[in-house]
Amino acid sequence: SASLRDNRxxxxxxxxxxxxxxxxxxxxLIGNEYQHWKIDLDGDIAWLGLGVDENATLMDGYQLKLxxxxxxxxxxxxxxxxxxxxxxxxxxxxxxxxxxxxVFCAGAxxxxxxxxxxxxxxxxxxxxxxxxxxxxxxxCESEQIYICAVKGSCAGGGYEMALACDQIFMVDDGNSSxxxxxLPLLAVLPGTGGLTRIVDKxxxxxxxxxxxxxxxxxxxxxxxxxxxxxxxxxPASSFTDDIRQRAKEIAAESQKVVSSSGVLLKPLTRxxxxxxxxxxxxxxxxxxxxxxxxFLITSSLQPVPKTLTDIEDLGCDFWPLALARQLDDAxxxxxxxxxxxGTWVFKTxxxxxxxxxxxxxxxxxxKHWFIKETSLMIERTFKxxxxxxxxxxxxxxxxxxFAGFLAELIFVxxxxxxxxxxxxxxEKTDATITLTDFNFGPCKMVNGITRLExxxxxxxxxxxxxxxxxxxxLKASEAEILELVxxxxxxxxxxxxxxxxxxxxxxxxxDALSGMEANLRFVGPETIESKIFSRLSAWQNWIFQRPNAxxxxxxxxxxxxxxxxxxxxxxx
Numbered sequence: 001s002a003s004l005r006d007n008r009x010x011x012x013x014x015x016x017x018x019x020x021x022x023x024x025x026x027x028x029l030i031g032n033e034y035q036h037w038k039i040d041l042d043g044d045i046a047w048l049g050l051g052v053d054e055n056a057t058l059m060d061g062y063q064l065k066l067x068x069x070x071x072x073x074x075x076x077x078x079x080x081x082x083x084x085x086x087x088x089x090x091x092x093x094x095x096x097x098x099x100x101x102x103v104f105c106a107g108a109x110x111x112x113x114x115x116x117x118x119x120x121x122x123x124x125x126x127x128x129x130x131x132x133x134x135x136x137x138x139x140c141e142s143e144q145i146y147i148c149a150v151k152g153s154c155a156g157g158g159y160e161m162a163l164a165c166d167q168i169f170m171v172d173d174g175n176s177s178x179x180x181x182x183l184p185l186l187a188v189l190p191g192t193g194g195l196t197r198i199v200d201k202x203x204x205x206x207x208x209x210x211x212x213x214x215x216x217x218x219x220x221x222x223x224x225x226x227x228x229x230x231x232x233x234x235p236a237s238s239f240t241d242d243i244r245q246r247a248k249e250i251a252a253e254s255q256k257v258v259s260s261s262g263v264l265l266k267p268l269t270r271x272x273x274x275x276x277x278x279x280x281x282x283x284x285x286x287x288x289x290x291x292x293x294x295f296l297i298t299s300s301l302q303p304v305p306k307t308l309t310d311i312e313d314l315g316c317d318f319w320p321l322a323l324a325r326q327l328d329d330a331x332x333x334x335x336x337x338x339x340x341x342g343t344w345v346f347k348t349x350x351x352x353x354x355x356x357x358x359x360x361x362x363x364x365x366x367k368h369w370f371i372k373e374t375s376l377m378i379e380r381t382f383k384x385x386x387x388x389x390x391x392x393x394x395x396x397x398x399x400x401x402f403a404g405f406l407a408e409l410i411f412v413x414x415x416x417x418x419x420x421x422x423x424x425x426x427e428k429t430d431a432t433i434t435l436t437d438f439n440f441g442p443c444k445m446v447n448g449i450t451r452l453e454x455x456x457x458x459x460x461x462x463x464x465x466x467x468x469x470x471x472x473x474l475k476a477s478e479a480e481i482l483e484l485v486x487x488x489x490x491x492x493x494x495x496x497x498x499x500x501x502x503x504x505x506x507x508x509x510x511d512a513l514s515g516m517e518a519n520l521r522f523v524g525p526e527t528i529e530s531k532i533f534s535r536l537s538a539w540q541n542w543i544f545q546r547p548n549a550x551x552x553x554x555x556x557x558x559x560x561x562x563x564x565x566x567x568x569x570x571x572x
Contacts, residue, residue, distance in 0.1 A: 020272045044092040051099030062111035078131045087262040092251040097149040107156025125191040132164035143256040163197040172233035179218025187555035193532040263315040279326040292343040299350025304357045321374040343391040350401040359404040389514040398428035404436040411451035420476040420488040432473035447530040
């Protein structure tokens, strides 16, 4: 069968990823060459239709029947959501619907899950979660309100996709239904936020939610409205017109102002070798002996744009957006294709003044739609780092540019090291950290607070002292007093301390590290987003390894064979 991976190898600088690793998953799409989705624009309304090509699978051994999806389908959805935000800012309402009259979406393809290893299942669920969250983020922050038109069966991940929308409408034809049948059918959880969203977002009563999640056939019609599972139902004869009318009303109510045309998201330039990935402003070096990757981010050599017109002329080459896209792609590449590289070390080099001048543009023009979308893209990229199951370490050396939003890499890290003084014979100035307004508001974590608020949770006096030093270059001794870094070795101890930290991670259990890091990263309040990652994803990770789901007689393995699963009955 034709794979999405093969179809993406159409631009010369993309081809070397398959030469380096023929099984690598590519998250880059060329334009709108979708195999499973279709975007139809109607003024300020977009119809985003799912029509899965069942033979266009990411891997071999299954077909995507009943509008079910694999990672390739979701990569396209992620791309479509991003392109609607950047390339079509005039769109105020997006209608998520099916191009298959008989089924809306059957959810994640069960045969695909059964054939996938544990890591792929978990990473697949995490990426899908992030894509659903991006839909909600577009609704809340970009005023592209997503509504869902359900016609036919809407099951499992299909209903979870609908739940990510602001409103759900279903045809009342006696057949169309919504369901989360993973528990009775597969012995796993609705893994992309279903459990969290029905109670925390749609306010379905717990007892009803419990019953609903044990029901294979789902709920349809007016009962689905009564229970809060959908917002409205309407007859088949008027369903499409009713949806269109509601979309027009939403668009008419919008306060969104767009003063310029959209910005084309051009393909990223990437080059791959056995142990290196190179983007325009980011280079990753992989040390397979220590199972470590070094991410080196460089500030741009382009002149700082002077006006909003200059920024618009740059489009997706505007450095903050370009870097965010590169880092986002790199995170996904490393997650899926370099699963044994368990430690990521972040470094920067370049001109601090360039970072500050560029960030000032983000602040000065923060209400302009493109600048706002750029800031939101930066926020989403750092969120993706936060929830990545890798040990994250930041190394701050002379010549680095940890300022403003790049300083977030210090607070993303599980540990951070800053050189005290100079390297011998170096002519570079001492390493510094410069915090800006960006570190105190625009860049939130999934728990709804900034990384500095998370770092100093319950310690407001310390946070106030740091705010007083905003825009002041802080050397290592000052950063240590303000508790912004973990350790400040001098040049004699620098390499040894970093090496010992990296080598120690290799000796620990990756599973225990992932659990420890995820628990420590998110303090304080919970949100729907943080619950999905910290609670639901953790449970799904565990359940995906249990014999009741994936053993020889487990429900996920036996699904479709006609043989009943055999459960071990102890409650653990």
